[in-house]
Amino acid sequence: MVDLRTEIAGVALRNPTMLASGFLDETGGSMARVYQAGAGAVVTKSVGPQPREGYPNPTIVELDAGLLNAVGLPNPGVIEYEHEVKRAQAAGAVVIGSVYGKDADEYAAVAAKMSTYGVQAIELNLSCPHAKGLGTEIAQDEAAVRDFTREVKDVVDIPVFPKLSPNVQDIAKFAVAAEEGGADGIVAINTMKAMAITPELKMPSLANRFGGLSGPAIRPIGVRAVYDICEKVQIPVIGVGGVGSGRDALEYIMAGASAVQVGTAILSRGLGVFNEIAREMASLLEEAGFQSVPEAIGVAHA
Amino acid sequence: MVDLRTEIAGVALRNPTMLASGFLDETGGSMARVYQAGAGAVVTKSVGPQPREGYPNPTIVELDAGLLNAVGLPNPGVIEYEHEVKRAQAAGAVVIGSVYGKDADEYAAVAAKMSTYGVQAIELNLSCPHAKGLGTEIAQDEAAVRDFTREVKDVVDIPVFPKLSPNVQDIAKFAVAAEEGGADGIVAINTMKAMAITPELKMPSLANRFGGLSGPAIRPIGVRAVYDICEKVQIPVIGVGGVGSGRDALEYIMAGASAVQVGTAILSRGLGVFNEIAREMASLLEEAGFQSVPEAIGVAHA
């Protein structure tokens, strides 16, 4: 049997699937459930310094090729969130804490606090508006990616994984910036900026008008991003975007990812998706003559 | 009945659907057939100064949410192509000539030649590698978009429509650059850079490794692009990307497009797709209380 265990910057995973940030991870009970359902790790909802309500509904629209959302980062704030992390950990979950802030100091402060809860790594959600950057996201400004990563690295002693945005010309440059800032790994990709309109109502389908596209639609964009990034950096990469099967996961692994995150596919396949992906990966890897996940990482670059 | 006629920069269309460049438009016979099947206009394959074979196969991969292609701009060159344009026009087709080149002079030369064939407008396919731009596309360099547009405008007296790439941080800036260069309209979007891997073979699915994603996957990205562009420019916009129904077309129209182009949907709905989209648009417009297409343009901005 193929050995599905893998390891990213020292974080050991029983299998290379993780829950993507923003799905069933606002509460400890749900994170525990997802871990028990088979995920190798769970990434928390992105948590900031203060509680945040997010945008008004409609916040989520199902489209034919994916999901469009503008939930607007609702979260109870890092102080209250301790309770949720602890509850997930009590169920044995490997937890990665996703954080955001309005500037580098806030990122560092939230990450430092989060790291005291016993999470195994910090994920930096850089897809937030960047105050200095005139409305661009942090992840659209190379210097900010480098500096924010460095400031967070300075205050925590667990691995730090900046999560990059695909809404850029050349995502690999941002991965290089993150690596320069001391990142221990890269998570790619966050959602694509997108919009749906409901013609019958003559208006955008989301209350926020714009949103982020996830699911099958963005998988080829994510696979390409991971492939590009792996040509430019040495640190491990976690692939995310449209993973819904073992075959999808292997696209990312062979593009160079060490693990994958799964979000939107929970909709179509339920919480069993983590176990199913793991099982499907194992059988495809076996057919292709691999004994373990690390052997398959990046083979499509050959 | 709703009046489906529309007009873009003086080009009159019997309905707001056009054949997108790259689909059944390498030959005059096919363009004639598509026009006869109901398209309001046909955009030619992007034609350059010399014949070009394109990339080796596999060049096209069907994915669950769209189509991935790297055909590599095969075309018979602008000289030979006269025969094809003439044949399409003999069948009554409204033809828009898509051109590319390696630099602004080549664009201008090909456009000038194409304009002598009697095409009604020129579309500039700016998604070509830009010699000066170190591997970026022309459409990823604002100054190039402006300058190339201007050079072409200087040598033709028909409308010029630069076609923009979504592989940028903020597509609206490029539309503004095109408008500054004298563009008579904007076409958005071209394909998203993407990749698929065939895990069973441990290699990318396309011979060229990378390709462009089209179809339902990119519709929300295209709608957003058109919406953003229409907030920033005065010239008309032609929406393209994942249009496969009248409802899809109306998303673009309400986002601000004056017409739409259709490519990948030919796969799922056949050549009848143009007539079907037109019919579906008419009935949705009627239900929503509109009498004509122009009335519905941009209403989602309200």
Place this chain on the structure above:
Amino acid sequence: MPRIQVVPLLEIVRETPTTTTYRFRGDLGGKPGQFLMVWIPRYDELPMALSHLGAVKGITVRDYGDATHALAAFTAGDRIGVRGPYGNAFQLEGPSVLAVGGGSGMASMIAAIEAFAQQGARVVTAVGARTAAELLFVERANAAGEMHIATDDGSRGSAGFVPTLAEKLLARESFAQVITCGPERMMAAVVDLARQKGLPVQASLERYMKCGIGICDACALDDKLVCWDGPIFTGDQLAKSEEFGRYRRDKSGRRVPV
């Protein structure tokens, strides 16, 4: 195709001074107790139980906050968006049912009351409201079986809270099961009552929802999701709950008292 259907309102029926039914045709099924996500354009998208399951569906909405107040001004021909139905349904488990509804909670239960009666069960409904004018669906409940009323102010039926009425009915006769929907503390009382008698009980919960489809975690209750595992939970599930009757989540995901 998008999952949201935009439907014109066919008929609008004022049920009580604060509660209105909106009827529409939609290409959707629906079982008793299931809900829709209802988009009130320019205002909000909210979960609403299907109060009418036939060819012409219906939701029955209390004018409560901004969005439902905006909806109260809609007229026939105006359009709303609906998606669903989502969630589980009330299950008939024996020959006789006691249904205990409080306020707009009757909107979630009335389809079950009618369906159970049609399946041959004896259905006794205890309807509660603040005052007589706010009693919801008493005619439909009456037509489906026996109906008893409690009002806080005593303006109709027995004076007091509906759990007290339910207690009397449970003392009077033996039921095979209890179903309930209403304010959470009321439901907590009814669940306790039923469990003390050893009766199976199902309660339909309300939580703030965003997605309605089990991905956003807004509606979490312990390690369950009200939109996905619920909205109907059994007495056994609720007895084990740390949060039922005590905590809900606000829009930011913070635990706040019910």
Place this chain on the structure above:
Amino acid sequence: MPRIQVVPLLEIVRETPTTTTYRFRGDLGGKPGQFLMVWIPRYDELPMALSHLGAVKGITVRDYGDATHALAAFTAGDRIGVRGPYGNAFQLEGPSVLAVGGGSGMASMIAAIEAFAQQGARVVTAVGARTAAELLFVERANAAGEMHIATDDGSRGSAGFVPTLAEKLLARESFAQVITCGPERMMAAVVDLARQKGLPVQASLERYMKCGIGICDACALDDKLVCWDGPIFTGDQLAKSEEFGRYRRDKSGRRVPV
């Protein structure tokens, strides 16, 4: 799910010195005359007719250029990608059929020859090749009915081109229809012959293909697409064609002589 299936080669059969059959199991149907797009990893993706339609499919490939030459070195267990089947099929139109095949064109026709025989038609096949060793599927054609041979060098059967043989067979007996596949000029001669006799004729054409699914225009023939409207065209269609037997398109889309 992607449309491409990756399949291991189960059996590889040398048919002639230059032509080899590759067998594999695939989750795909297939009618006589339809083709697959066959991905020879690291080399090319090419259209290939289904020469075997049963549970274990087969394609029969002439070692011709770079990609087919690379394929010739594949061994059992090696994997190829297949998608399809695409295109239309040969249609049986009467009690007797003359099938005229030239070179590897037999690969496209053999499934039809067998299917027509099984449907009860009398099938007479005229097989042509440069030389005896290059004759393809003569046993299968013989088992399906009557079989006649022509070789350019006279090493087996009558000496000369297969259209001449076909002409003799058409003079000898009356057929209800003619089908043909082979080099285009050969097919043009056969189509002419059949039309002079007033017989319905179907010819399977070969054109350079990229997509195989009717969108890229690489395989255009007049205003038709060989992958989508064909690969099998009727004599009436071909008689109207400006390009059949005269022009094909090269990889850049230029019209070049056949």
